[in-house]
Amino acid sequence: MFDEIPVEVGLVHEGERIRRKDMHLEMGGPDVKEKFELVQVRSPEEVQDGAIRVLGPDLGEMKEGGSYPLGILIEISGTKLEENLEGVVERRIHEYSNYIQGLMHLNQRYDIWIRLSKKSFKKGFTSLQLLGKVLIELFKSELPIIERMQVTFLTDAEAIKKPYAMALSTYEARDARARGLTDEEVDSFYGCALCQSFAPTHVCVITPQRYANCGAISWFDGKAAASIDPEGPIFTIAKGSCLDPVKGEYAGVNENACKKSLGEVERIWLYSAFGYPHTSCGCFEGIAFYIPEVEGFGIVHRGFQGLTVNGLPFSTMADSTAGGRQVDGFHGISLEYMRSPKFLIADGGYESIVWLPADIKDKLKPYIPSQIFGSIATEQDAADLDGLRSFLLSREHPVVTRWSEATVNSDAGTLPVLSGGDLPLVTHGVRIILKNARIYADRVIIEPLKKEKQV
Ligand code: SF4
Numbered sequence: 001m002f003d004e005i006p007v008e009v010g011l012v013h014e015g016e017r018i019r020r021k022d023m024h025l026e027m028g029g030p031d032v033k034e035k036f037e038l039v040q041v042r043s044p045e046e047v048q049d050g051a052i053r054v055l056g057p058d059l060g061e062m063k064e065g066g067s068y069p070l071g072i073l074i075e076i077s078g079t080k081l082e083e084n085l086e087g088v089v090e091r092r093i094h095e096y097s098n099y100i101q102g103l104m105h106l107n108q109r110y111d112i113w114i115r116l117s118k119k120s121f122k123k124g125f126t127s128l129q130l131l132g133k134v135l136i137e138l139f140k141s142e143l144p145i146i147e148r149m150q151v152t153f154l155t156d157a158e159a160i161k162k163p164y165a166m167a168l169s170t171y172e173a174r175d176a177r178a179r180g181l182t183d184e185e186v187d188s189f190y191g192c193a194l195c196q197s198f199a200p201t202h203v204c205v206i207t208p209q210r211y212a213n214c215g216a217i218s219w220f221d222g223k224a225a226a227s228i229d230p231e232g233p234i235f236t237i238a239k240g241s242c243l244d245p246v247k248g249e250y251a252g253v254n255e256n257a258c259k260k261s262l263g264e265v266e267r268i269w270l271y272s273a274f275g276y277p278h279t280s281c282g283c284f285e286g287i288a289f290y291i292p293e294v295e296g297f298g299i300v301h302r303g304f305q306g307l308t309v310n311g312l313p314f315s316t317m318a319d320s321t322a323g324g325r326q327v328d329g330f331h332g333i334s335l336e337y338m339r340s341p342k343f344l345i346a347d348g349g350y351e352s353i354v355w356l357p358a359d360i361k362d363k364l365k366p367y368i369p370s371q372i373f374g375s376i377a378t379e380q381d382a383a384d385l386d387g388l389r390s391f392l393l394s395r396e397h398p399v400v401t402r403w404s405e406a407t408v409n410s411d412a413g414t415l416p417v418l419s420g421g422d423l424p425l426v427t428h429g430v431r432i433i434l435k436n437a438r439i440y441a442d443r444v445i446i447e448p449l450k451k452e453k454q455v
Pocket of ligand 1: 091192193194195196202203204212213214215216217281283284
């Protein structure tokens, strides 16, 4: 099947990582703004079956060690193909590209990142035509409803601009289709195990109000995928009884998660980052990270360059979040989930969000309750935790009321009971040392207690 391809192609290569020192070049990724992959359903006469075009420099013409723009436009036709299958077909680009030895494909949509290894380049993988051939072969053999397919690669920095803008508006239109439906209104959710090659215990639970972590598969996409390929990686989850409507716990979800994770994940709370949170593979668009110092969440997305307010970059937090585990307070999410009324609702929803990159805050403005919008800091308001604390206080963010605090009672010469989160400290008639305390007009704000508890 792949006689013309100079490297191996097969499932065995999925999950292969290519480190910078082993890479010949990369396309997309954090150093490149314009990158995308998009599948579009067309009429048969618009698709020249098997055609592969490269608009811009090909792999052999690119400099070793360089980063290049990349657009992958796949146009398909077939009598049973509908527009609502585009997202699901598109997500398979990730899977099939990763079958190629020495080629690593990460992320999705406007976030793609491809690396080619030095070894595979030396073996002759020197043209995107080869990637196109593999994709056409795999798509047409695995999804026979695709009758005709053509692939266009865009690598020219100018030529990619217009299609890139078109791709962004297509993603937005797709996401908008799924808004408005609630989790209570449907009988079934959908599960996706596509990322198990990287995170073996991970299953995405896709509901109308909890979009897939990668931000590429909506509930409608899941429904369409499960109907055309019921044995495939996207499957139906009968909701079963609702065990907790606030946390979002369903008997059918627990049962499926347990089965698909081989017993590793027994329960899932869909709308919480604590307790039994949804697992995170590695494809999440963003991370909700708990900041104990202020008892709220920061959010960072993959495209954010630099350090977040807790001093860590996205990449470091991604390592703590990924792998298909349930990690309290490090939670992989999609940006579309942030538009949902169920977004982290069990943890306080937007009333618990304290920090967001400015571009995301701006993008999500219509979905953030107006009374909280001005109280959420961005990198322009707070660069570190001291700055964040001051900002939240000055804006009277709701989390401030959760902070451990005590009114100083100078007459009694004592401090009343301190409370808040995991910081119990009782003082009745005894002297207390409050390290790093900050005294404001009517309250004492206490830094999280480490070893300094001393009575
Ligand atoms: S992130 Fe989730 S929905 Fe997206 S491909 Fe991976 S498993 Fe599927």
